[in-house]
Amino acid sequence: MRVEFDEPKCVAAGQCAMIAPAVFDQRDEDGVAIVLDATPPEEEHDAVREAAAVCPAAAIRLAGE
Amino acid sequence: MPDAPYYPMHREARCPFAPAPEIAAMPPVGQVRIWDGSTPWFVTRHADQRALLNDPRLSIDEKLPGYPHMTRARAAMAPHIPSLITNTDPPEHTRLRRTVNAPFMVKRVEALRPRIQRIFDGLVDDMLAGDNPADLVEKIGLPVPTLVITQILGVPYADHAFFQAASRRAISHDTDPDDAAQAGKGLGEYLGGLLAAKIEQPADDVLSEMGARVTAGEMTFAEAVTMGSAILIAGHETSASMISLGTLALLRNPDELRKLRENSDDPKFVANAAEELLRYLTIVHSGIRRIAVEDIELHGTTIKAGDGVIFDLAGANYDPAEFAEPDRLDLSRPARQHHAFGYGSHQCLGQSLARVELQVIYGTLYRRIPTLALAVPFEEVEFAMEGVAYGLTSLPVTW
Numbered sequence: 001m002r003v004e005f006d007e008p009k010c011v012a013a014g015q016c017a018m019i020a021p022a023v024f025d026q027r028d029e030d031g032v033a034i035v036l037d038a039t040p041p042e043e044e045h046d047a048v049r050e051a052a053a054v055c056p057a058a059a060i061r062l063a064g065e
Numbered sequence: 066m067p068d069a070p071y072y073p074m075h076r077e078a079r080c081p082f083a084p085a086p087e088i089a090a091m092p093p094v095g096q097v098r099i100w101d102g103s104t105p106w107f108v109t110r111h112a113d114q115r116a117l118l119n120d121p122r123l124s125i126d127e128k129l130p131g132y133p134h135m136t137r138a139r140a141a142m143a144p145h146i147p148s149l150i151t152n153t154d155p156p157e158h159t160r161l162r163r164t165v166n167a168p169f170m171v172k173r174v175e176a177l178r179p180r181i182q183r184i185f186d187g188l189v190d191d192m193l194a195g196d197n198p199a200d201l202v203e204k205i206g207l208p209v210p211t212l213v214i215t216q217i218l219g220v221p222y223a224d225h226a227f228f229q230a231a232s233r234r235a236i237s238h239d240t241d242p243d244d245a246a247q248a249g250k251g252l253g254e255y256l257g258g259l260l261a262a263k264i265e266q267p268a269d270d271v272l273s274e275m276g277a278r279v280t281a282g283e284m285t286f287a288e289a290v291t292m293g294s295a296i297l298i299a300g301h302e303t304s305a306s307m308i309s310l311g312t313l314a315l316l317r318n319p320d321e322l323r324k325l326r327e328n329s330d331d332p333k334f335v336a337n338a339a340e341e342l343l344r345y346l347t348i349v350h351s352g353i354r355r356i357a358v359e360d361i362e363l364h365g366t367t368i369k370a371g372d373g374v375i376f377d378l379a380g381a382n383y384d385p386a387e388f389a390e391p392d393r394l395d396l397s398r399p400a401r402q403h404h405a406f407g408y409g410s411h412q413c414l415g416q417s418l419a420r421v422e423l424q425v426i427y428g429t430l431y432r433r434i435p436t437l438a439l440a441v442p443f444e445e446v447e448f449a450m451e452g453v454a455y456g457l458t459s460l461p462v463t464w
Contacts, residue, residue, distance in 0.1 A: 011159065011410045012166040014417045019401070021171075031166030054401050056412035058119050 001045055002063040003038045003052075009059035016055060020047035033059070069104045072097035072375065073351045076455070081448055082314055082346055083392055084379035094366040097375060101140070105133040105354070105373030106366075109380025111387035111404065113363065118409030123355040123374060125411060127152045132356045133373030135453065138235075138245035147288050151295065155410055164284055165292055165414065168217060168271045174418045177213070181425050184212045189433050193464070198440035201460040205430070206309035207301065210422060214300030217418075218293065219270025220259060228252060232298040233452070249294070256293045260286065271296070296415070303348060304419050306456030308426055311342045313446060313460060315431065316439055318394045322431060325396055329432045332424070338396040339423040344403035345394045347379040348454040353407050378404045436464045 003023065012031030016024035023044050025034045040048055052060040074085035088109055095107040108114060117123060127134065127143040134140035146152060150162045167173070185205070192204040211229070215222045234248035260272055264280060267273035275289040284292075315322040328334035352375040361368040368374060381404040383391035388398070406413035413419070431437060439446070440461035447458035 008156070008159065009410075011162055011412065012170065013406075013412050014169070014171040015401075017171040018417060018420070026170045026172065028170075029167060030163035031170040032163065050401060056119075056406075056408050057410050 001040060001048065001065060003035050003040065003048060004061040004063055005033060005035045006059045006061070007032060009057040011057045011059075013056050016051035016060060019051045019054070020044060023048050024051060069096045069098040072099055072107065072377075076350070076448075076450065078444075080392070082310070082394075084347065084350070084377070084383055088377055088380045089383065091380070093364045094368070099133055099375075100137055101134070103131075103133060103373065105375050106368050107352075107375050107377065108363070109377050109384070111381040111384040111402075114376050114378075114381045114404060114408055117355075117361070117363070117374070118353075118376065118407070118411075120361070121154070122357060122359040122361050124154050124358045125152055125158075125355055126154060129356050129358075129371075131371045131373055133354045133375055135351055135354065136245075138242040141242040142246060142249065147285070147291055149288065149291055149295070150411070150414065158410060162410070162414070164278060165275075165296075168274065169415055169418055171417045174421045177217070177418075178421050178425065180216070181209070181213055181422055182429070185209055185425055185429065186433075189430070193434070198461050198463040201312060201462045202305070202309045202457055203459065205426070206305045206312075206457070206460070209308060209426065210304035211301040213304075213418070213422060214297060217271055218296060218300075219263060219268055219272040220256075220297060224255070228255065228297055229301065231255075232294075232302065235298065252294050252297070253290050256297070257286070257290045260289055260293065299413075300415055300418075302452065302456070303454050304422050306348045306454055307342065307346065307419070307423055309457040309460045310346050310348065310455075311423070311427060312430065312437075312462075313439075313443075313457065314342065314345060314394060315427075316437070317443065321394050321396050325427060326431045326435065329428050332428075334396070335424050335428040336420070337398075337400065339420060339427055340403060341394065341396050341398060341400040342423070342427065343405035344382045344388065344400045347382045347403070347405050348456065349378055349405070349407075350450075350455050351453050352377045353411070376404075378407065381408075434464045438463055 010032045016033055017026050023037050023040045025036055052062050070087050074087050076085050091109055093110050096104045097107045098104050188205050192199050211225050231248045231252045235245050263273040264276040278284045279286050279289050325338050355374045357368045357370050357372045359370050406416045440463040449456045449458045
């Protein structure tokens with residue numbers, strides 16, 4: 001699994017950081033998401049899939065799925 | 066379209082948590098009649114809302130002619146409202162939203178969790194020390210989110226009677242435009258005074274942060290005041306409704322309440338329970354509204370450029386294609402993909418804060434007061450249906 005993040009779309013709703021905190025964080029100045037681990041380990045995959053599914057801006061894509 | 070049903074529709078007194086029954090009966094692309102007699106398109110399905118709420122062919126620019134305004138008062142005010150996150154499209158929206166996101170980031174609201182827990186515990190102590198029965202709306206529902214948002218914004222809690230009354234008048238469907246404008250103006254003057262003071266003497270709060278952005282030329286004074294009012298209004302009424310209605314819904318579903326009490330040490334269970342209650346209650350019941358700026362084909366219907374479109378959030382949250390048996394409250398079902406906070410780039414700014422508040426309260430209220438029960442028959446509980454979101458006028462409880 002590879003996490004592809006379309007930063008200009010991000011509205012900083014923060015759901016990714018809440019659901020998969022090992023993979024996503026938010027930038028201090030404006031809350032925009034940061035990908036901490038673009039190739040997350042297997043045990044994070046379910047959380048990352050959920051984060052991608054609920055992202056309100058559809059800014060998270062998963063390659064190699 | 067002479068047969069278009071009037072919107073917002075009324076919930077049924079028999080099952081007040083469910084959306085109005087007409088909503089499920091609407092075709093995927095229907096039409097409703099609103100207060101000004103116009104008949105915007107009405108989209109209720111979860112999948113359609115997901116697709117369209119990120120579609121650049123729809124705009125939230127409420128100044129465009131034909132925009133399906135929420136109320137007469139809002140229509141009258143729209144031309145005078147500065148550019149805000151609530152009336153701009155990307156990319157301008159993206160820029161504006163990034164100036165107000167920071168205080169509502171997950172790590173910042175997570176850091177507030179112990180403070181929210183203390184606020185809540187203090188209010189429960191007070192309620193238990195006072196008269197029994199008591200009104201849960203007055204003792205817990207309203208004060209928790211109001212105390213939290215006033216601390217975050219830097220607004221004196223002592224003024225809560227004033228700004229709660231003003232915000233209710235500013236957003237209710239029942240208020241006439243002059244009165245709503247007056248209430249909005251009063252709130253603006255109040256916040257303007259506070260903002261000016263914070264610019265002089267900054268503190269560790271959001272108004273001071275906005276004051277610094279005003280000083281730096283990143284936002285105007287008027288924008289900061291309008292944004293501050295919006296945060297203050299949105300920050301107490303809706304969470305208060307979720308607390309009170311959530312408690313009522315749980316008392317009506319004792320098996321689910323028992324599950325929640327038994328699993329209250331499991332943050333994952335509590336977090337999902339909060340999502341399911343957000344879905345089940347979908348308190349925003351006047352739809353989120355857009356205007357088409359290009360033609361859009363949807364299920365064989367053409368939504369033309371210039372047409373208004375209303376998305377009913379409860380429609381999506383009770384769409385059986387997305388949530389099986391939607392009328393059933395099931396705290397263990399996967400519910401996170403609900404649209405209770407909207408969907409798309411305008412999804413609720415304060416959602417992470419609301420989640421932490423609800424997790425704290427749903428996680429501890431029923432454990433702290435295991436004998437909590439309604440003090441009146443369910444049929445006598447008074448609902449407040451006239452706002453943008455529904456709630457309870459009062460919730461008499463005993464223990």
